[in-house]
Amino acid sequence: EPEVTQTPSHQVTQMGQEVILRCVPISNHLYFYWYRQILGQKVEFLVSFYNNEISEKSEIFDDQFSVERPDGSNFTLKIRSTKLEDSAMYFCASSEEQLVSHEQFFGPGTRLTVL
Amino acid sequence: AQKITQTQPGMFVQEKEAVTLDCTYDTSDPSYGLFWYKQPSSGEMIFLIYQGSYDQQNATEGRYSLNFQKARKSANLVISASQLGDSAMYFCAMRENSGGYQKVTFGTGTKLQVIP
Numbered sequence: 001e002p003e004v005t006q007t008p009s010h011q012v013t014q015m016g017q018e019v020i021l022r023c024v025p026i027s028n029h030l031y032f033y034w035y036r037q038i039l040g041q042k043v044e045f046l047v048s049f050y051n052n053e054i055s056e057k058s059e060i061f062d063d064q065f066s067v068e069r070p071d072g073s074n075f076t077l078k079i080r081s082t083k084l085e086d087s088a089m090y091f092c093a094s095s096e097e098q099l100v101s102h103e104q105f106f107g108p109g110t111r112l113t114v115l
Numbered sequence: 116a117q118k119i120t121q122t123q124p125g126m127f128v129q130e131k132e133a134v135t136l137d138c139t140y141d142t143s144d145p146s147y148g149l150f151w152y153k154q155p156s157s158g159e160m161i162f163l164i165y166q167g168s169y170d171q172q173n174a175t176e177g178r179y180s181l182n183f184q185k186a187r188k189s190a191n192l193v194i195s196a197s198q199l200g201d202s203a204m205y206f207c208a209m210r211e212n213s214g215g216y217q218k219v220t221f222g223t224g225t226k227l228q229v230i231p
Contacts, residue, residue, distance in 0.1 A: 033218070042221045043160070043208075043221040048218060103150060106162070107159075108157075109159060
């Protein structure tokens with residue numbers, strides 16, 4: 001069964017460093033998303049991406065964040081200068097359609113630890 | 116106001132018993148979708164079940180069923196015949212038309228522990 005993959009599974013970085021989290025969505029999916037989950041809290045929407053453009057972003061997704069689809073398969077989230085409060089699990093998701101009934105398939109997550 | 120409310124931070128259930136996890140939602144959109152996801156201790160998000168706002172029947176997927184009461188804006192998850200492997204966090208979530216179906220809004224989750 002096709003699945004969303006994410007690398008790395010765990011990233012440790014120093015405050016102020018740039019990190020790139022990578023995702024490979026399901027191959028025929030057109031809509032891509034990033035979510036984050038701070039430890040013990042609920043999952044929060046960050047950004048959605050379609051047709052090589054951001055289609056929606058939350059207030060969390062400030063100028064420190066950027067997303068890119070550098071080739072036909074990868075979808076990346078870059079955090080320019082990490083802060084301690086960026087420590088969280090980051091989930092990538094993809095969906096085939098933008099219809100309400102279409103589930104978003106989530107990847108296994110990347111746990112980011114900022115020291 | 117919270118879009119998705121899960122009032123049970125933690126639940127215990129005896130193995131082989133049924134359990135209901137509560138979820139209420141808030142939306143003014145006539146078209147929306149409700150989802151339940153399971154998050155085991157390993158961290159991944161596993162889709163369990165979906166209910167559309169226009170669906171007449173309650174959704175069922177194996178041991179999972181969704182008790183959808185539209186007028187009360189509730190979408191409770193029922194797990195029948197609980198198994199030890201059901202111990203996990205469970206999140207209720209919603210997609211709305213006003214959001215362009217772009218994002219899924221999650222509740223705070225319920226931690227379910229199945230006791231042998």
